[in-house]
Amino acid sequence: MSEKLHIVGGGMAGSEAAWQAAQMGVDVVLHEMRPEVGTFAHQTGQFAEMVCSNSFRSDDDEQNAVGLLHWEMRAADGLLMEMATRHKLPAGGALAVDRDAFAEGVTERLRAHPRISVEAGEINALPDSGHWIIATGPLTSGALAEAIRAETGTEALAFFDAIAPIVYADSIDMSKAWMQSRYDKGETEEERTAYLNCPMDKGQYEAFIDALLAADKTEFHEGETAGYFDGCLPIEVMAERGRETLRHGPMKPVGLTNPHQPDIKAHAIVQLRRDNKLGTLFNIVGFQTKMKYGAQTEVLRTIPGLENASFARLGGIHRNTFLNSPTLLDGAMRLRSKPHIRFAGQITGVEGYVESAAMGLLAGRMAAGEILGLPVTPPPPETATGALVTHITGGADAKTFQPMNVNFGLFPPVDLKGGRRNRPARYKAYTDRAKAAWQDWLAQSRQDDAA
Structure with missing residues (x-):
């Protein structure tokens, strides 16, 4: 041959x-x-x-x-x-x-x-x-x-890749979370319900920020510098820039109404987006992280609706191609x-x-x-x-x-x-x-x- x-x-x-x-x-x-x-x-x-x-x-x-x-x-x-x-x-x-x-x-x-x-x-x-x-x-x-x-x-x-965690859909508590795109955007019902939302009141948000800042993080090796793909900053880096940064970024509570408590305005909202066509996996939007694995599960399970979350993949940061x-x-x-x-x-x-x-x-x-x-x-x-x-x-x-x-x-x-x-x-x-x-x-x- x-x-x-x-x-x-x-x-x-x-x-x-x-x-x-x-x-x-x-x-x-x-x-x-x-x-x-x-x-x-x-x-x-x-x-x-x-x-x-x-x-x-x-x-x-x-x-x-x-x-x-x-x-x-x-x-x-x-x-x-x-x-x-x-x-x-x-x-x-x-x-x-x-x-x-x-x-x-x-x-x-x-x-x-x-x-x-x-x-x-x-x-x-x-x-x-x-x-x-x-x-x-x-x-x-x-x-x-x-x-x-x-x-x-x-x-x-080639870059230092900050990856967001992915959650199994069937492990999310839908008595607290709900499906809705911001401002109900989209031409179809599927588009208008493309995101899964987890609300936080002020106390929950402040406790989340405290836990996030205190969590163990992965450190770079000597001589390595962080260049993140597509400008994706880890949530810890955003939180270090100010306690309100996340609430005005990936956790902004605008354009959404909680059907479980329609008269109460959330202080912050964590959004998850379907990660595959089957709808069995959801990634936590904007939650790229360099927290160590044990800290991730502990911190992320403080989010309402994710208390019993099962993770298909935890976040991480590493050089990748x-x-x-x-x-x-x-x-x-x-x-x-x-x-x-x-x-x-x-x-x-x-x-x-x-x-x-x-x-x-x-x-x-x-x-x-x-x-x-x-x-x-x-x-x-x-x-x-x-x-x-x-x-x-x-x-x-x-x-x-x-x-x-x-x-x-x-x-x-x-x-x-x-x-x-x-x-x-x-x-x-x-x-x-x-x-x-x-x-x-x-x-x-x-x-x-x-x-």
Whole structure:
């Protein structure tokens, strides 16, 4: 076979993409700049080096979305899950690994594969032809990031990213909150009720500001300076500029009437906006934050209506590089302007080791299928992998797109008798449905491969 697949980046996504494509019978060239060109976070030149936590999070494939993602990757003969299981450490229900042994195991298997060759050195431009996957992660080199920026028109790819928390819709107390857009703006009922509102009286607002200012915050490393994407300031920074700043910003109480207490004017209002098409997730508008996780849950649950909030994602701040994938990528993870290039991993707007590896698995299989002349069909959105790729390539709102972990809020809802309150039964229904759909998808792809 003359056509090769080139993969840029030997992290979680690139490693899994290379393995999957090679196992399907495609020759792969894996380009990795380390150790020739280093980053501030990496310590070695090994593939799939874990630079932060050594955990792949929950391994529960019946009650947890990331555990389900583990299951799907194992069912697809994923290399990273095989190595993680081989080098796992005691960690309760989590899948934690010996990070050095894990990376060494991945590296050894990839370098030994007869269809994988490794080329050291930096790729600093987008190729004009061939079959390529860019899987360079949040620490994409400056030259390549600039090339991506020039092609996509993205104003900024690398920045300190202040992320707002996302709440599961079914955990919000609607006896206190209500749906309404400011001044009832919108031509349709859906538009006029696009926001979820949580009111505060003066005492609640003042207590919230006190808690916000006193909360533990993430600090920058020495030598780092804060440049926030699109001027999005963390709420703590706004509060430090004056106690009334938030009340005249994202928490302004104008243009809204509380149907629970129509005669009482709120002192401040926290708004949440639907974060996905399904309406199962809501982001807290303007609440980008650098509070540490424990402080976030404590402070945010002082908001009326969010006392029992369950979070699909907490806020955070870190250096990040990612595409506005809903605008730039098609459903097969190809760059619309250069469809011979796919993107995979964190650069596509997924968050976490497992999610990055899963997008690498999918991109590798899709690219290999294209080279082999096989049908390239994304997995169903009922699967964890399919829910993620559907989210990043069109399910998310492009205007507010931010990196996302896998969670059940991304899945099409299940029709479960007894309502949504029986969470264990609901999650089991999600995972049962996903496993059946994933197995069907894998079986079809293997039939295509055999044919």
